Amino acid sequence: MIHGENIPLARLTTLKVGGPALHVIECASVDDVREAVAFAREQHLPLLPLGEGSNVLASDEGFPGVVLRMTIPGIVAEESDDSVTLVCGAGVPWDSVVREAANRALWGIENLAGIPGTTGAAPVQNIGAYGMELKQTLAWVDAFDTHTGEITRIENSECDFGYRDSRFKHETNLIIISVALTLSRHGSPQTGYSDLARLASEGNDLSTPALIGEAVRAVRALKFPDLTVVGTAGSFFKNPILTGDQHLHLAAKYGAVPSFPVEGGVKIPLAFVLDRVLNLKGHEQGNVSLFGNQPLVLVAQSGATASEVDAFADMIAVRVKEATGISINREVRHFPER
Numbered sequence: 001m002i003h004g005e006n007i008p009l010a011r012l013t014t015l016k017v018g019g020p021a022l023h024v025i026e027c028a029s030v031d032d033v034r035e036a037v038a039f040a041r042e043q044h045l046p047l048l049p050l051g052e053g054s055n056v057l058a059s060d061e062g063f064p065g066v067v068l069r070m071t072i073p074g075i076v077a078e079e080s081d082d083s084v085t086l087v088c089g090a091g092v093p094w095d096s097v098v099r100e101a102a103n104r105a106l107w108g109i110e111n112l113a114g115i116p117g118t119t120g121a122a123p124v125q126n127i128g129a130y131g132m133e134l135k136q137t138l139a140w141v142d143a144f145d146t147h148t149g150e151i152t153r154i155e156n157s158e159c160d161f162g163y164r165d166s167r168f169k170h171e172t173n174l175i176i177i178s179v180a181l182t183l184s185r186h187g188s189p190q191t192g193y194s195d196l197a198r199l200a201s202e203g204n205d206l207s208t209p210a211l212i213g214e215a216v217r218a219v220r221a222l223k224f225p226d227l228t229v230v231g232t233a234g235s236f237f238k239n240p241i242l243t244g245d246q247h248l249h250l251a252a253k254y255g256a257v258p259s260f261p262v263e264g265g266v267k268i269p270l271a272f273v274l275d276r277v278l279n280l281k282g283h284e285q286g287n288v289s290l291f292g293n294q295p296l297v298l299v300a301q302s303g304a305t306a307s308e309v310d311a312f313a314d315m316i317a318v319r320v321k322e323a324t325g326i327s328i329n330r331e332v333r334h335f336p337e338r
């Protein structure tokens with residue numbers, strides 16, 4: 001267990017903004033988690049889990065409590081005839097799990113290749129990309145409940161998964177310590193989303209999970225800025241879900257708007273609105289901008305502050321609302337919650 005004090009959150013998050021965390025405790029085992037929780041309780045301090053910080057906007061004021069940095073390692077495979085369940089420590093980088101599955105020729109998470117972050121955080125927002133979501137393969141998670149001090153197994157059906165949502169977003173007493181994914185030995189490529197459909201139509205071989213994973217990583221390398229150079233948390237907003245009428249109204253005004261049927265309506269790419277309706281691709285204000293290759297991605301240059309990012313994101317939401325009447329929601333979470 002590594003315990004640091006007054007560590008800038010800018011160093012622990014991919015947006016690279018945020019003031020100091022009073023305590024940061026790295027937890028590589030369940031015992032470490034217990035100790036960190038006990039320490040926070042003794043000191044009467046709030047505690048929040050953090051993985052690789054790739055989906056948070058850390059406050060300029062920092063966090064006057066304990067950041068539990070999850071690093072529990074390990075992937076164990078439980079084999080059966082048609083499937084294999086990978087039981088993963090919450091600190092394992094997500095893409096290592098995707099690579100492990102690909103090495104074993106297992107299907108179910110190949111389209112989720114290249115998403116940054118830890119495996120423990122993946123259920124929190126039910127990560128998704130290229131037509132696939134974590135909830136499709138997640139069997140269960142084990143979570144340490146800070147209220148009771150017990151480890152509780154939560155089955156998929158109890159996770160309340162939604163679009164970039166789950167109960168873990170709302171019940172912050174649940175610290176995920178391991179994640180089990182049931183993957184199939186007999187899958188088939190899911191290439192319905194445009195980038196993968198294009199690659200398939202161009203004759204690229206997408207016949208195995210490993211080949212799809214590599215293709216997805218190559219596509220993503222063009223869509224996202226280099227995390228080692230600038231600050232970003234990927235897509236800053238969720239794609240909006242519209243009613244059929246709202247979608248027709250938008251299409252009547254701005255021409256064909258791409259859409260994907262989802263529960264409760266149609267999901268449209270916010271990038272379309274930011275680019276084609278508002279012409280905001282690459283829009284820059286101070287140290288913050290929308291990425292030129294994918295306007296849903298917000299980029300924080302060196303020197304940016306959390307309040308600058310906040311104000312920029314608010315301005316984008318207002319512009320979208322004024323032009324289209326659509327209210328958009330952030331995918332990136334405030335750390336701590338406001």
Ligand SMILES: Cc1cc2nc3c(=O)[nH]c(=O)nc-3n(C[C@H](O)[C@H](O)[C@H](O)COP(=O)(O)OP(=O)(O)OC[C@H]3O[C@@H](n4cnc5c(N)ncnc54)[C@H](O)[C@@H]3O)c2cc1C
Nearest residue numbers: 051052053054055116117118120121127128129176233234
């Ligand atoms: C370049 C880039 C591209 C991205 N692309 C995608 C994408 O395609 N699809 C997608 O869905 N996301 C994407 N993201 C967002 C991000 O990668 C995911 O949300 C990822 O799962 C976050 O993992 P993390 O370890 O960094 O979590 P963090 O950012 O550290 O934490 C996120 C939230 O989860 C909580 N949390 C963290 N660990 C735990 C735990 N063990 N138990 C309970 N709660 C916990 C935190 O308190 C916080 O509220 C992208 C981000 C970047 C920077």
